[in-house]
Amino acid sequence: MDTRKRNVDIEVVQSCGTHYNQCHTSVVTNEIQQIIPFTWEQVKEAQHQDEEINNIINDIRNHKKYFIKDNMLMKKACPPVPVIPKGRIRSDIIKIYHDTLANGAHFGRDRTINKIQQRYFWPGIISDIHNFIKSCLLCSQNNPLRQKPPGAFKQIKPPDGIWQLLTMDFHGSITPTTKNGNKYTALSNEKRTNWDEQLPFVTFNYNTTIHRTTNQIPFELIYGRKPILPFDQQQPLVTLSQDPEHKTKLNQHLSVLTEQPKATILEQQRKYREHYDRYRTNPIYKINDIILVKTLNKRNKFDIIYEGPFKITQQLGKTKFIVEHIKKHTLVRQVTIDVIIPLCERKRMD
Ligand SMILES: [Zn+2]
Known part of the structure; x- marks a missing residue:
């Protein structure tokens, strides 16, 4: 691909004059493409070589949005502006009002459109400006993505039961590997220094708290009963009873508990994906x-x-x-x- 067309460093030493004055623009450029200054006479001349514009001029009565002034086709607007014929004058205009320090200084889309529309018109002017700014290297390099x-979002099929699917975030594989030959880094969002001490508590709390995706408490999914937390009220007397039906009951209970989260996971994934994909490019x-x-x-x-x-x-x-x-x-x-x-x-x- 020819990158010269993409990215041009241009500096206009003396900026363009106001309307209907002769336009003397001197341009310094370190690339091949440069802005060629144009005069209003040249715009008129170019207008008469443009078929689309000639069609409008020859049938001006039926084109209520246009009028002719001093032999130049103008667009009715506030203020009225000349219609710019197809060709490099159009790209030069965008370059002047976007790239050059004095006129545009790489301001964003809306400001550039506004500035140019105050001065010129051509059909498709807005999409031309969009494309120009989207393809501007300096803008792409410096503007944070909004x-x-x-x-x-890629959906993972919900597991049929506990311990059937384990996931973790990791980064890799990396080349070259680390000194120890490791290729992957496990990621954690928590930034704690005393992880060794904290981890059992964090895990316990995670496992004994209702989980938004499954709508279940992980502890209950494994043990078939509600967890008792350190601060919970407990019976002073604990009796251990033997129930011959315990295993069957537990299995029934667990199968109910594991079926319900699957539906909840699917619903949560749907909601999450909707939120995740909104306004996101792929x-x-x-x-x-x-x-x-x-x-x-x-x-x-x-x-x-x-x-x-x-x-x-x-x-x-x-x-x-x-x-x-x-x-x-x-x-x-x-x-x-x-x-x-x-x-x-x-x-x-x-
Ligand atoms: Zn730019």
């Missing part, structure tokens, strides 16, 4: 896709949030990829789907 990380990446990778060790607040661009060179699993930096080919990394974002390809407008 949406959930990508990837839709991108599918292919080899050669261009992506950005979340900066791992941000040293300060203003470091870029995403590094790159990288190209996907290998897929190792559903969520694991090998990526190579577009320019520094020796920079190769293994990444997981949650730390990458797609870099949109910029549509050609000329």
Whole structure:
């Protein structure tokens, strides 16, 4: 892919003049593409070479949203603005009002749209601006995602009974392995230092508390009776009775207890998935896709949030990829789907 079209460092030394003045823009660029300044005469000329615009001009009475002023097709708006013909003037305009420090300074979508619509019009102007900003490298690298990380929820079939399904979160496999040859890291959300002392209590509390997903107390699922907690009132006299039916009763009780959580788990999964998937993208990446990778060790607040661009060179699993930096080919990394974002390809407008 030709990356030169994506990312252009442009600096406008002298910015564009106001409407109906001659526009003298001098541009410094370190890439091939640059903004070519245009005059209103050139816009008029280009208008007359544009078939769509000519059709409107020749039938202006039936196009109530337009009018002609000084031989230029204008869109009725507040203020009225010239209609920009197809071609590179359109992309130059977006570049000026988004990329350049003095006019746009990489402000977001709504501000850029507003700024350009105050000055120009063309059919599809909003989607063109959307695409331009979505494909802007600097914006992608620096703007935090205001949406959930990508990837839709994958449902796990509820188990038929206790101890039939154990899950834990882990990270890996990592290459190279650790000094001890370990490939995986187990993850825990709790940040406690005295885990050894805390763990039995945490486990006990977890097991004796009602679980939102199963709507059951884990202790009861195993022992068939309610747990007695240290602070619970207890009978001063404990009698141990022998019940010949105990085993049958326990089995009946347990089978009721294990059937009910299955339905509850399914319902909880449905609710959770609905919440999880809402507003979440589920991108599918292919080899050669261009992506950005979340900066791992941000040293300060203003470091870029995403590094790159990288190209996907290998897929190792559903969520694991090998990526190579577009320019520094020796920079190769293994990444997981949650730390990458797609870099949109910029549509050609000329
Ligand atoms: Zn930008």
